[in-house]
Every structure is written in C-alpha cells, then in structure tokens.
Amino acid sequence: MIKSLFSDDLPRSVVLSVILGVILVCLALAPFLFPGVRTVDTAARICIFIVLVASYDLLLGYGGIVSFAHTMFFGVGAYGVALALTHMGRGFDAIVVGALSGAVVSAVLALVIGLFSLRVRAIFFAMITLAVASAVAVLVSQMSGLTGGEDGLTFKTPRALTPAFKFGGELFGVKLNGKLLAYYFVFFGALVLFLLMLRVVNSPFGRVLQAIRENDFRAEAIGYRVVYYRVAATCLSAAAAALAGSLYAVWLRYVGPDTTLSMEIMIDILLMVVIGGMGTMYGAVIGATLFVVAQNYLQNLMGAAAGLVEGVPLLPDLLNADRWLLWLGVLFILSVYFFPTGVVGRLRAGR
Template identity: 65%
Template sequence: MHSKSTYGTIAVKTAVLLIAALLLFAPFLFQDVRALEVAARICIFIVLVASYDLLIGYTGIVSFAHTMFFGFGAYGAAIALRQMGPGWDAVAIGALAGVLVSLVVATGVGLLSLRVKAIFFAMITLATASVALVLASQLSQFTGGEDGITYRVPDLFKPATKLMVDETGKVARLFGVKLNGKLAAYYFVFFTSLALFLLMLRVVAAPLGSVLKAIRENEARAEAIGYRVVAYRTFVFCLSAAVASLAGTIYAVWLKYTGPDTTLSFAIMIDILLMVVIGGMGTMWGAVVGAVLMVMAQYYLRDLMGAAAETTANIPLLPDLLDPDRWLFWLGIIFILLVYFFPRGITGTIMQKGARL
C-alpha cells in the first residue's frame, strides 16, 4: 500500500500517463488537421520545455538562448534537406550538424560565462541569442532570410504516401483515419519526442540529478564537498542545448518550413518560460502539463472566447470583454491566477501538498 506522502506524485504521474495516451491516439481521437498540428506541437514543446527545465529547474541556470539551440537544429535539417534533397541522410546530417554547432556554442558560452553571477549569464545568453537571430535574417543565401526555407521531406512523410492500401488500391483507413504519410510524420514526431523525454527522465533520476539539485540549492557547499560546479553546469548546459537542437530538427521535419519566427523568435523563449512556470520547475513532469495547457490555450482560447461571447450576447459588457481579440489579456489573467494558486507550478504544488498529507 502506498504511503500518503506519495499521493501527489501518483496523481501527477497518472495525469501525465493520460496525456501520453491521448497524444498516442490523437490522430484517431481528433480527426482534423488542426488537432493533429496541436498534438505534434505539444510533443515537440514537451521536449523543449523539459530540456529547459534541466537548466532552470534542476540546476538553477537562467538562460535566454534556448530557442537559439532549437533554431540550430531546425536550420541544420532545413539547409541539409534543401541542399541534398528529401532523404534520410539529409535529416541525419542536418540533425548532427545542428547538435555539433549547439555543443560548440554551448561549451564556449558555458565555460566563459558560468563562472559569473546568474544575472550576467542570463544577459550573455540573451545577447548570443540576439546575434543568432540577426545572422539568420541577414545570411539569406543560407537561411532564406526573413522568408525562411521551404523544402521537401522524406517520401515516407508525404501526405500522398500510402502506408497501406485496401482491396481497391486506395489508401487504407483505420477507424476512419487514412494510413498515409501524414500519419507516419505524426508518429515520427511522437516517438522521437518520447525517446528524448525518457532520456531526460533517466538523467534526472541518476546520481547526476542529485548533484544538479545540490548545485542549485547551495553552490558554495557543492563546491566545498568536491563537486566541480562549473564543469557540471557546462555539461548540463551542453546536454540541454543538444536536446533542444534535436527538438528543432523534429519540428523542421514536421513543419516542412523553417524561419526566424518559427524557431528563433524571442516570443518562443517567453512561451518556454511560461510553460516551465505553469507546469512546475524541477519536476520534469511539469513540462508535460505546462506545454499541454499553453499550446491548447494558444490554439483554442480564441475559439472558446468567441463561443462565450455569442452565448452572452444579450448581457451588457460581457460580449466586449469576451471578444476573441482579447485572448492575450485573458491568457495573462489565467497565468496570474495559476501563479497565485500554484506558486510552485501545477505539478510542483500538487506534489508538495501530497507530501504534506
């Protein structure tokens, strides 16, 4: 029988498993193009947010360069696919190039900057990310500039590809869903994202996770008992950068387009920060909850507000307040309420309250 101190953790893990099951069967449960786009984006952002949680939640490193590494992976795949054609070799070389560039930059920034105070490191990463964004816009012969790059992906992921055919020679269906390249592309996103997330779970469950928490709680004490704090911080910064780069490659393959707004934008960095805070820092499970809530709000809050405005059309003031154009205002209100009622994030607060029973 489980002790009461584990009830919060059990509740969080149950919710995460339910989300995983919904994402696994999303193409069959939600049979429209938009829903599949939302599910794929959730999968990718879970990985991106979890890799950032390794930094801010487990090690106490505040970085504003996470989207830069995400962009390196996306642009690596995009440039390789455009130059080499739609083959798996291009995807592999692009992913490898993105990871290598991310590791070189992360190592350089980490070794030069992680010795300084947190706020100075944050500013250095912000400056580095800004340089990457400017270079992506100006090196148009490689990156496509502001217009970005469009390219073809491996034939397996083309919507016209038939994974299975029926007796008439048409693409087969399973529960009404076409077994075509779009379905293959989604499951490529799902399973690669799942593998990366499980890898990060393994990292934080290993002794390394305890060392990172010790550094976060008291850097001087960790240094005093023999841990090389700068080396550990640089290592986790590089690991986080590599995972973010791979997430960028996955996103590039899914989207078939890579540009500054889709991978390097500072708005994406703000989204990642919000997802970490909403879900709960230093839990890893919080990445799942935060990514799901934030992406769902970005895609469906306007629709929900539009329906609410129509329903309350005869009530004074309410339709104006619920105008879909004010969705960002309401998203801000919801965020403030979540921070107030869940100060450690949703998963962090639930796990903490479960431990107090």
C-alpha cells in the same frame, strides 16, 4: 519495467499520474481520437514543446541556470535539418545528419558561452545568452542566401513523411498516409528524448546539479567542480533543444526566424516551465500541454462563449475572440498565484 523506464522518478501523486496518463494517451492516439489537420498539428506541437520545455527545465529547474538562448538552440536544430534536407535531398539520412549536426553545433556553442560566463556568476551567463541569441537571430535573417532570411526555408521531407505517401486504406476512418507517419515520428522522437532527459536528471549527475543549485559553495567544498557540471548541463540542454528543433522542422517542413528563433517563443518556454513546475520534468508535460492548447483553442472557446452570452451587456465584448491574449494573461496570473510551485509542485504537495 515502468519504474526503470521512468528512472525511478514516478509522478508521486495520483491526480498527477492520471493527468499525465491522459495526456500520454491523447498524444499517442491523437490522429485517431481527434482527426483533423489542426488538432493533429496542435498535438505535434505539444510533443515538440514538451521536449523543448523539459530541456529548459533541465537547465533552469535542475541547474538553477537562467538562459535566454534556448530558442537559439531550438533554431539551430531546426535550421540544421532544413539545410541538410535542402542540400542533401529528401532522405532520412539528411534528417539524421541535420539533427546531429544541429545538436553538435548547439552543444559547442553552449560550451563556449558556458566556459566564458559560467565561471564567474550565473547572472553573466543569462546576459551573454541574451546577447548571443539576439545576434544569431539577426545573423539568420541577414544571411538570406543561406537561411532564406526573414522568409525562412521551405523544403521537402522524405516522401514517406508527406501526405502524398499512402500505405493502405483507412483505419478507424483515418487515412493511413505519410502525415500520420510524420506525426508518430515526432511523437516517438519526443517520447524518447523526454525519457532520456528524465534519466539524466535522476542520474548521479542530476543529483550533483541539484546540489549545486541549492548551495554551490557546499558542493565545491565536497569536491565537485561546479563549473564543469554547469557547463555540461548547458551543453546537454542545448543539444536536447536542438533535437526538439529538428523534430519541429520535420513536422512543419518549413523553418523561419519567427517560428524557431523569436524572443516570443523564449518567453513562452519560460512560462510553460513556471506554470508546469520547475525542477520536476513532468511540469514540462503539463505546462506545454496547457499552454499550446490555450494558444490554439482559447480563441475558439471565447468565440463560443461570446455567442452564448449575446444580449448580456459588456460580457460579449469581454469574451470577444480578439481579446484572447487578455484572458491568456489572466490565466497566467491566476496560475502563478494559485500554483506558485507550478501545477506539479501543487499536486505533489497536496497528496
């Protein structure tokens, strides 16, 4: 049962299984284990970024295709839901329509970009995605009538997903309200999408993708049409990223260029894939969790550490909470140095 749920692709390392199990339990019970607006928000972001990073891993780790347009697809999905909820009213039907149209538009965009550029060389694809993503980001901020421009869009989600919606009293001291439902909407949405992607990469289609990544000419000489497979992977990955974007929109009840389309997020995704381990899917879970937690809590941790070493020369300055980006950078360098194949690659090799 579990084997088939995980598409026969088990973590293959005891330590990795334990870590993944802990992450799963923490995310599944986050509102009860770590009650608080900020912690639950962090957990929801982790869920969403796991899907987003896994969809990028499908492209980069399994297909060997470098894209810089992944946040664009993420944004298309988020704006799809935002626009649907704005114009169709706050119903679940609007979420479905918005998410599906976001996924379809993303897949079509990926198809067009892919057919134009993947025919030639994968590097052109990277360059074209960069250009298209920048163009779309500018377009979104310019078309303020539709997209709210730089301010973005604030919208209402279905009442059942808002804090105002109450059902029953408390459970283990946690209020049973719509925000809790919204969290589980995000959690289960992310879980299903992740397991689906795990299925894709372990299907015959995924194997051909891996073969193409390793030796595209050889795959062609066996009889596989490399372009079709690459384009299909791009479309799938784009649709999955869009669905992650839709979850994000439902969670935040806001979309804006900075939260969904920025180059910064693109770089974050790249780092999460690399830190977690490319071509493993589970790397997305580890990478996203580490990264989002560090982004949200490194400042606090450093503040506390600075307090502890007060009076010692130099150290409090170095550990000043304002220097958190410096330490994040140091963490990246160390992780790339010690885990060149990502955390997952390292744990699997060490078994």
